[in-house]
Amino acid sequence: MSLLVTGSIGVDTVKTPFGFSQDCIGGSAVHFSMAASLFSPVRFVGVVGTDCPFDLEEVFAGRGVDLRGLEIREGSRTFKWSGSYEGDMNEASTDGVELNVLAEDPPTVPEEFRDSEYVFLANTAPGLQIELLEQLRSPEFVAADTMNHWIITASDDLKLLLDRIDMLVLNEGEAKLLTGQRNLMTAAKTILDMGPRVVIIKKREYGSMMCNKEGDCFVLPAFPTSVVIDPTGAGDSFAGGVMGHLARTGKIDTVSLREAMVFGTVAASFAIGDFSIHGIKAVEANDIESRFDMLRKVTQF
């Protein structure tokens, strides 16, 4: 199945207890695509300014990422983010943001991508996520991410979005904020009542859980690793693994959803192993299979 992602491309500066990485490539669409392309070809939609220091053709060389949806906008500047992690690195503190081109019109989905079947709308204003979705003819499975900022400031748009997507991927705190529930199981069920047929709640180093309208529930720990260098992009890498596997199988049944979460978890475990995209860039198919088997081995009884 064809898989399209819309999201950000960023110039990131990240500080963790393990080092410092200045002006490295980041952004939700980038992290997502690095992971998803391990499983499936990816159609990439995003926008940068003419100042963008990265050659995305080179970044994604050999990975099956179709960049015909990449817009290099004249007179605009690329999104920049700088952040730092301390202690157990569970939460980034943002040191600086320049939205730049992200505060302008979203990119257009090119004609040749409009028949995309599987779609991931990375975190942005829900109104823009709907606009992007409306450019697609008849997507089969649409997933979206969101964040606290939109839950608070754009809840009406978010409700409209939730009614039009198949799966919401969000983190624990966001799920609680969105639903007003303090229990995660109750929050998950409340989100299903809002529209999506699948919800995945990410719990950072504690893993993730999935509930769907068929009543299935799956709880998965994170991959146990002592190599955590930079958590930036872990959530988008996870989503990339999930959607990449779903697009590969073309099925949204319980087995596929569970396996997709395992692949997402494995992709995230590589992503956090180095700064920027370096952790996942070196990964090969057999590395993925090997950690899939290891995750099964450490969780089964």
Add this chain to the structure above:
Amino acid sequence: MSLLVTGSIGVDTVKTPFGFSQDCIGGSAVHFSMAASLFSPVRFVGVVGTDCPFDLEEVFAGRGVDLRGLEIREGSRTFKWSGSYEGDMNEASTDGVELNVLAEDPPTVPEEFRDSEYVFLANTAPGLQIELLEQLRSPEFVAADTMNHWIITASDDLKLLLDRIDMLVLNEGEAKLLTGQRNLMTAAKTILDMGPRVVIIKKREYGSMMCNKEGDCFVLPAFPTSVVIDPTGAGDSFAGGVMGHLARTGKIDTVSLREAMVFGTVAASFAIGDFSIHGIKAVEANDIESRFDMLRKVTQF
């Protein structure tokens, strides 16, 4: 195998978003024994004052808990604790403590218990845990719990204890404090280097993990439930399920340890479903088996 527990008996007053329970029975040895007795007979060692409002024979009636190690000390008062939980209820805040009899000499292990094979030393001063341990002739498998207070104030005694026990059960924050490590996998390995052949790290609503010297690692989510009324005693109920199952099987191999953690997780899931011991008191063997199967169902792929 015979299973002995030493720990506290408390008069608890607990406030959670779901209600208030005044002067109810609590304490580590009580919660442990309620859970462990679902799997194995328990030999109970603990001390109360003459003011103790509970009849422990009645509390444990029909559960196979041998109370010949219960001392009712003349002129002493029973341990009291009051605490409250807010929000996601992950952390109790202590509103009041009266150590009373716990600040005096520990109870004596009665002669007829000194041949105990499996032993759980619930949280208390590590020096006292060693004293209790020395009263046993040749225990086969000794597990202990500890807490931040002892890690900070009694680290020398704790090191001596770690050298003499087979398994340490502690929570995430304690594991990080004890080892100075921020990564849990590294913390677990560091603890194994300190002596025990098995370490179990409890992660509250996120489940638990186990590492042993044979190189096995097991990661288990908590039982997903929306019924969380009072988390008091969850950790001791978990330990009770773990030790109860291990004593029942008489084996400390990988399969038994993993299954023991599942039983501990299931026991804890019942314990948190009501105040004090009410959540676990009504549980029968088939309830345990049913949640064991459910936990397998929601975690397997």
